[in-house]
Amino acid sequence: MSSLITADLVDLDLSADTKEAAARSLAERMVALGRVTDLDGFLADVAAREAQMPTGLDGGIGIPHCRSAHVTEPTLAFGRSPAGIDFGAPDGPADLIFLIAAPAGADDAHLTILSSLARHLMDEAFTQALRTTTTAAEAAALIAGDTPAPERPAAPPAQEQPVESPGQEPPAEQSGEQSAEPPAESSVDGGPGETPGFGKGRGGGETPFRIVAVTSCPTGIAHTYMAAEALEHAARTAGVELAVETQGSAGFTRLDPAAVAAADGVIFAHDVPVRERERFAGKPTVDVGVKAGINRPAALIAEVRDKAARGEITHPATSPSTPTPTPTPVENAGDPHEGYATKLRKWLMSGVSYMVPFVAAGGLLIALGFALGGWDIDKAPSVAEHFAWGQVDGWAALMFQIGGLAFGFLVPVLAGYIAYGMADRPGLVPGFVGGAVALTIDAGFLGGLVAGLVAGGTVLAIQRVRIPAVLRGIMPVVVIPLLSSIVVGFLMFLVIGKPIASLQKALTDWLSGLSGANAVVLGVVLGLMMCFDLGGPVNKVAYAFAVGGLAHPNEGSLKVMAAVMAAGMVPPLAMALATAVRGRLFTRTERENGKAAWVLGASFISEGAIPFAAADPLRVIPAAMAGGAVTGALSMAFECTLRAPHGGVFVIPLIGNPLLYLLAIVVGTVVSAALVVLLKSTRRPVSEEAGGGGRTEAGAEVTVAA
Structure with a gap:
């Protein structure tokens, strides 16, 4: 290091x-x-x-x-x-x-080194x-590591208890030594008394309590490995055998299936969905955030042991006689008791989240192509047939055509990953097929949404059909992709695709004809949506609506994209301005967050206002929505256009009427900041002591939404 x-x-x-x-x-x-x-x-x-x-x-x-x-x-x-x-x-x-x-x-290799520091x-x-x-x-x-670190004090031996195995030695792969005690019999292959991933049990037929754990965090650099180390140390202290799978940024090495099968309980300490979670079905499970794995590992081990003693199983195992679908990626990330409306929202968000990188890459490349080569760059011949190395127009055409190809994946990726959120990997093939059909028949963004839902529903329906055991091996590879693609293709080509295409055309024509009061009203609605939950589902719906119009751009859709990005920049910029002009109304932590909010807002990252909204939602969110509505309306009224789907002030050269566009953002920012200051002035100013501790007057801790 x-x-x-x-x-x-x-x-x-x-x-x-x-x-x-x-x-x-x-x-x-x-x-x-x-x-x-x-x-x-x-x-x-x-x-x-x-x-x-x-x-x-x-x-x-x-x-x-x-x-x-x-x-x-x-x-x-x-x-x-x-x-x-x-x-x-x-x-x-x-x-x-x-x-x-x-x-x-x-x-x-470097991430592995960083993980060693975390441990x-x-x-x-x-x-x-x-x-x-x-x-x-x-x-x-x-x-x-150039100077040897002091050795950790040895963990005290476990106390004699009826449930635990007294004096349990550390697992073989942790201690680096093999137990000298006589091996106990094991039902798992791998040698008498030995389970891969755990090592040997105690002599005399005693088997220690065994736990498998998965740790993960959004970045996968630090918390993932710190939680693993904390759980391992607590397990040694408690006389429990533990095998951990760290799902970090450097990928992950799966636990040995024999270790999972032999485990008496499971601990998930994670802030992102556990990959291949179905492997742990049928075990007593404790499911918490990654910081709980760091801060209270002993309590988690005790909790999973209590669940095992009560026979509490979180996810029943499947069996050939009573097949039960494994949880989908969306279900793995949420509450299994959520209603269909919540699941529908998550399915759609799953598709949008995978679509956004294609939008950003393709859209920005297209915008750069226009900026360098002019508005007729779309008429340039294929760069595969003719490319002028020394001319700017040649490079502009290259970027435009690469961006166009990347943007062409937008609808298939949206549909494919909506289906993936519903039905896991079997949904990908029919989802992508349905999205491609939507592009073929000009059903556009709306067609991709419907195709994804139809594909996921079709796969789920096929999976519920009872089939002979001999055919189960080819179901996910041959049968499900074949049947679901036929069904989705038939429905999209001949049944629901054409009406959706007609609706998409009507919507496109409506956007093209927007002017005057109608355009301003749409700008107000989009501005309110962009600022309602600051990067949440409502925000993403408005953003996805705008991006969908860029697939077949016209004057109306370009105005919508401009209004959406302008409104999304307002909340963090307004909070930054408010903390600068009336800092005494904010905690010291919020004033520091305000400095970063200038950059985040200018970069079109609405989430920069989340710390303020989390601390004082009843004042911050209405103020942000008011400013966003003003900016959206002004952007539409000024007839500003935008071909780039992201970038904030850094793509101002690509905006139609850029000075008026900046004016719209400034006016909305001032409106939001003024309202925040006015609303916060109705309460007693926050003291410096409160600011130092990061708390509001009411004593509520200033937290940040994930």
């Missing part, structure tokens, strides 16, 4: 008093060494990661981290704060702060050594 941290990246007297200031101070050291190319861009990525989940951990540790395109090589900076900094940990401020910067394409942080001897070291060089050497 020596290349990741040097003495120049260590600050043993970090004077920052907020997490944003701490990240900036440490990031400046990275910039000075050339490891970060854009300070503000990198800090925006750190803030976006922090918005998903606070990075404070019990034990006085803060570990902000992110992947960023502004990082040239994996880098770790360390700061020690004498006063402590609030990173949102339950037990108070952090005095040890680690800023981890990983390039957008960091390789597996060290669960060792009290290691953190205590960092608190007492006197020089930056010593701290860097300790973190890098």
